């Protein structure tokens with residue numbers, strides 16, 4: 001297919017899906033086949049300017065739109081996402097690689113945030129204290145900030161955009177989204193449905209691009225808040241740059257998620273959970289378990305874990321029965337294969353080597369099968385880097401305390417889990433572990449949207465999480481109003497020069 005025949009991904013500016021005038025384009029590639037699915041533009045400065053200007057203009061009326069109107073748009077939006085679930089999942093699988101079932105999961109976890117957005121009436125309530133002094137009341141207004149922006153990663157191209165713009169918009173803000181340039185197509189289909197649901201022109205805008213677009217967003221004087229999800233390196237840059245420009249910023253970043261396996265755990269359930277969470281989505285989840293710390297006799301469970309991993313089918317996400325799809329890109333494949341080699345060179349025991357699997361019909365795909373290293377230590381590169389592939393590092397500990405120390409010494413604090421049948425051990429773990437998302441016999445403990453996603457230490461910058469109750473505070477400015485009313489005939493008490501209200 002020549003460039004002229006390849007579909008182009010559009011920008012969304014002021015309610016119109018428009019062709020970019022840029023000269024810089026990148027191919028969106030099916031990672032199972034290398035087929036070019038579309039070309040995505042790197043928006044020009046003028047286009048980014050136009051997107052922000054349209055959001056700024058739309059804010060004037062959107063900020064005063066009634067709660068019921070805002071809520072009903074998101075009620076309609078959740079219905080449209082449900083009705084189009086299969087089509088959305090097929091687009092997502094083609095450009096991202098994950099299995100169709102997992103693609104539906106990606107969309108569903110975003111859909112839950114849309115459902116939550118529809119209950120905005122209760123979420124954006126202020127507080128009122130009656131008679132803070134005689135005849136004086138104080139109350140709070142949670143007011144929208146203005147133009148907000150979101151920058152999203154490749155690994156959840158439905159869920160993470162849906163973490164952002166529904167909550168920002170339903171609280172009365174307008175939005176500029178910059179999706180991942182690696183897989184922007186399902187995100188664009190979701191924005192089409194958002195407009196169909198009734199989001200007015202200018203309230204939601206989309207620009208595409210890479211570092212230049214991100215930097216322009218961080219620097220823009222009319223953008224009030226930036227929400228970022230992606231790697232620690234880029235997230236730290238975005239946080240610093242946006243904060244320096246006076247914006248609110250929240251950055252959800254990289255991970256190295258450990259699971260502690262106690263010898264009293266239900267063995268079969270635990271090994272299934274480890275294999276599913278380490279190798280599902282080809283390990284390209286920020287909440288994937290990438291390190292298992294086996295305690296005591298559980299250290300002998302590695303051969304059985306490897307047997308389970310070997311049963312997983314590596315193929316294109318669109319094929320029936322696939323468990324492990326391709327990595328997002330050729331460069332991701334080369335990087336993961338290189339890290340596996342490095343692990344072997346540095347002395348970890350390569351129990352299962354998933355490099356160069358045979359995948360009939362998909363010889364060009366970016367595949368790595370489940371890979372397990374045993375005897376990994378904290379000084380090894382495979383432990384220090386986020387591999388973001390289907391690679392599980394197994395470490396050993398004598399006691400739970402030792403395992404907790406290993407986890408708390410790691411710079412990341414995104415997710416963790418313990419597998420045990422002891423309530424006392426689980427409670428001690430939940431108390432002492434310094435990680436945002438904690439699972440107890442649950443390997444990928446992503447909280448549902450009535451709670452907020454969080455993260456500790458190197459996995460998060462900014463105080464407030466990207467959905468749940470915290471994001472209402474992120475996307476609003478609290479104003480306190482202290483009010484006193486006088487009747488016409490009320491007798492004046494004279495000039496009061498003290499600070500107290502009576």
Ligand code: NAD
Pocket residue numbers: 151152153154155156178179180181209210211212214215229230231232234235237252253254255285286386388414453455459
């Ligand atoms: P990435 O950091 O490479 O890209 C994220 C976004 O930043 C993209 O939109 C990209 O265009 C932009 N970007 C890339 N390089 C940039 C640069 N130099 N300057 C400015 N912007 C730049 O991340 P990714 O590879 O798309 O996603 C995977 C990463 O995201 C992993 O580290 C994963 O752990 C993390 N992640 C974290 C969470 C979480 O909630 N903590 C969720 C999903 C993914």
